[in-house]
Amino acid sequence: MSLKKCQQVEIDAANPFKNDVLDRKANIEILTQFITSYEQSIVLCIDAGWGQGKTTFIKMWQQSLKNLDIPTIYFNAWESDYTDDALIALIGEIGLSIQELTGEDKTTAEKIIGRIYKFAANFTKAAAPTMANLGIKAASGGLISADEISTAFGNLSESLVKEQITKYEESRKTLGSFKEALSELARCYADGDAHKPLVIFIDELDRCRPNFAIEVLEKAKHLFNVDNIIFVLATDKTQLGHSIRAVYGQGLDVNGYLRRFIDFDYLLPSPVRSDFIVSLSKQLGLDKYLNINIFYFPAYNYTLLNILKDITYLYKLTLREQEALCNILNIVMKTSTQFTQEEYILLFFLSVLKLKFPDLYKSLNRGSKSSFISNVLENINSQYPINTNNDIYYFEFLECMLLSVIRPASRFSYTKTIDDYVRKYNFNDVKKQKLIDSFDMVKRSEITIQDLLEIKNTIEFSSSFTLNWAV
Numbered sequence: 001m002s003l004k005k006c007q008q009v010e011i012d013a014a015n016p017f018k019n020d021v022l023d024r025k026a027n028i029e030i031l032t033q034f035i036t037s038y039e040q041s042i043v044l045c046i047d048a049g050w051g052q053g054k055t056t057f058i059k060m061w062q063q064s065l066k067n068l069d070i071p072t073i074y075f076n077a078w079e080s081d082y083t084d085d086a087l088i089a090l091i092g093e094i095g096l097s098i099q100e101l102t103g104e105d106k107t108t109a110e111k112i113i114g115r116i117y118k119f120a121a122n123f124t125k126a127a128a129p130t131m132a133n134l135g136i137k138a139a140s141g142g143l144i145s146a147d148e149i150s151t152a153f154g155n156l157s158e159s160l161v162k163e164q165i166t167k168y169e170e171s172r173k174t175l176g177s178f179k180e181a182l183s184e185l186a187r188c189y190a191d192g193d194a195h196k197p198l199v200i201f202i203d204e205l206d207r208c209r210p211n212f213a214i215e216v217l218e219k220a221k222h223l224f225n226v227d228n229i230i231f232v233l234a235t236d237k238t239q240l241g242h243s244i245r246a247v248y249g250q251g252l253d254v255n256g257y258l259r260r261f262i263d264f265d266y267l268l269p270s271p272v273r274s275d276f277i278v279s280l281s282k283q284l285g286l287d288k289y290l291n292i293n294i295f296y297f298p299a300y301n302y303t304l305l306n307i308l309k310d311i312t313y314l315y316k317l318t319l320r321e322q323e324a325l326c327n328i329l330n331i332v333m334k335t336s337t338q339f340t341q342e343e344y345i346l347l348f349f350l351s352v353l354k355l356k357f358p359d360l361y362k363s364l365n366r367g368s369k370s371s372f373i374s375n376v377l378e379n380i381n382s383q384y385p386i387n388t389n390n391d392i393y394y395f396e397f398l399e400c401m402l403l404s405v406i407r408p409a410s411r412f413s414y415t416k417t418i419d420d421y422v423r424k425y426n427f428n429d430v431k432k433q434k435l436i437d438s439f440d441m442v443k444r445s446e447i448t449i450q451d452l453l454e455i456k457n458t459i460e461f462s463s464s465f466t467l468n469w470a471v
Contacts, residue, residue: 009056016063021279022053022319028061031266035197035230036070043221043231043261048268051320054234057268058201061232071189071198073097077216078204086215087223091120094185094200101189109188112181119178175223182226190228197230205235210243221261233262276319277312280326281305289333294341294394304341307394308348314383314395321355328354331462342447345398347455353379354459364456369449373406381425396434400442405449414439 012018017025035044048054062072073094080089091113098109190196202220205213220231241254248257281287290305308329312322328351333339339347353361353376360379364372377399384395403417418439422432 009060011056011059011063013063014067016060016067019279020060021275024053024057024060027269028057028064031061032065032068032070034264035199035232036195038197038230039195040227041225041229041231042263043233044264044266045237045258045262046232046234046266046268047237048234048270049236049318050239051318052268052270053319054236054268055203058203058232058234062199062201065199069191070196071186073198073200075200075202076204077202077213078207081208081212083212086212087120087219090200090216090219090224091116105188105191109185112185112188115181116178116185119174119181122174178223179226182224182229186226186228197228199230199232200224201232201234203234205233206237206239206243208243210246213240213243214247217258217261237265270316275309277309277317277322277326278305280322281308281329284326284330286326286329286333290344292341302394304344307345310394311348311352315352315356317352317355324355325351328459328462332458335461336458342401343451343455345394346401346447346452347459349398350452350455351459361456364452366449366453370406373402376402377421396431397438397441400435400438401447403439404442404447405452414443 009019017028031044035042046054046058048057059074062074065072075090075093077086077089080086080093083089095113095117098106098113101109186198189198200220202216205216208216217233220233224231237258240258244254244257245252278287281290287305290303290308292304294302294304294307312325317325325348329347332347332351350361350364357379360372360375363375380395380399399421403421418432418435421427421435427435
């Protein structure tokens with residue numbers, strides 16, 4: 001009866017793929033071969049949606065690179081966006097990572113980072129607001145328009161203009177020295193091996209303040225554009241695009257803008273019917289509740305865990321949503337009375353609705369029984385087309401349970417109920433037969449609106465608790 005929360009995937013130092021339930025090893029090996037083929041600086045974007053395991057992926061990749069003696073640095077941009085300057089945050093993270101070096105490499109690196117600090121100070125000196133910013137922008141490779149320059153000069157006295165031009169020229173000279181020092185530092189990390197890049201992972205960029213996210217991109221691309229330094233951004237490009245438009249306007253061509261900073265995109269493949277939720281259920285001790293054969297389908301050796309896995313797949317739950325689902329089940333199953341198999345299936349389904357379609361889930365109440373069931377059946381059929389290659393009857397069984405709520409099998413002709421349902425969605429004969437077989441089983445244990453409401457209440461109890469995400 002003890003409750004646990006989902007833990008972060010453990011990255012084993014000796015074997016980073018030991019707990020790789022998503023089969024990411026092949027992706028990482030291909031990407032490693034790709035980045036080690038370049039001697040020039042590149043920026044690679046690992047693009048994936050919210051909750052798809054980007055952080056775990058790059059940490060697994062980072063450990064894999066370490067095992068190949070390829071130097072790496074991990075920078076969580078979101079944890080650093082409280083600072084005012086992305087350059088300071090980036091350099092600070094590099095400075096901290098020097099502690100991992102040993103011997104002469106560490107001594108040399110400390111001297112180099114000291115020089116880099118001085119060069120960086122030149123970029124961040126407080127100066128007259130307009131021209132100073134233009135100087136830094138130009139020095140870092142940004143584009144400046146004639147109108148910006150004209151406005152700046154119009155607002156400054158001649159002496160101030162000369163002062164800012166001098167600072168601009170100094171910053172341009174400093175930029176070359178800055179990059180040269182970075183190149184030396186990269187070689188130091190690689191122990192003098194010119195064929196080993198320094199790989200800097202930047203995580204959680206899409207969660208940062210818009211201005212900070214943009215500044216990180218600019219600094220990574222322009223100031224750190226040094227041979228053998230590779231940046232890997234782990235981000236949701238769609239969300240990052242929203243941040244960029246928040247600064248530059250909704251009409252901005254985000255893809256065109258990002259192409260200035262990102263050399264290559266790699267779309268992280270969505271997990272295919274993986275065993276991630278199986279792994280979570282074992283971690284939380286739910287497997288003993290779920291490894292129970294469904295007595296309705298004895299010929300298939302089909303368990304509750306199989307149903308949970310298939311519902312997760314058909315509703316395309318992200319890894320983070322699968323965690324949230326397991327957290328709900330963990331609390332419900334260990335604090336409530338024993339469920340019947342039918343109630344378990346409804347528990348899985350209503351929990352998924354809560355995560356994926358909260359408005360539909362909230363509409364479940366005693367007064368909206370018919371409309372709720374009708375909308376839910378519409379939802380199921382949008383997720384589960386009749387041509388789905390699946391010989392298991394569980395979704396038809398779920399559909400029949402829901403149909404019995406508005407047309408109890410004991411009081412209505414299930415034949416007419418099925419005929420009406422088949423006619424409404426134009427189902428084929430195979431689907432109709434599955435429904436008939438499932439309705440025969442549903443008649444043994446009729447489901448009522450009260451059953452659904454009680455399950456909803458247990459789900460709501462579990463939702464009173466908030467757990468940190470592990471993915």
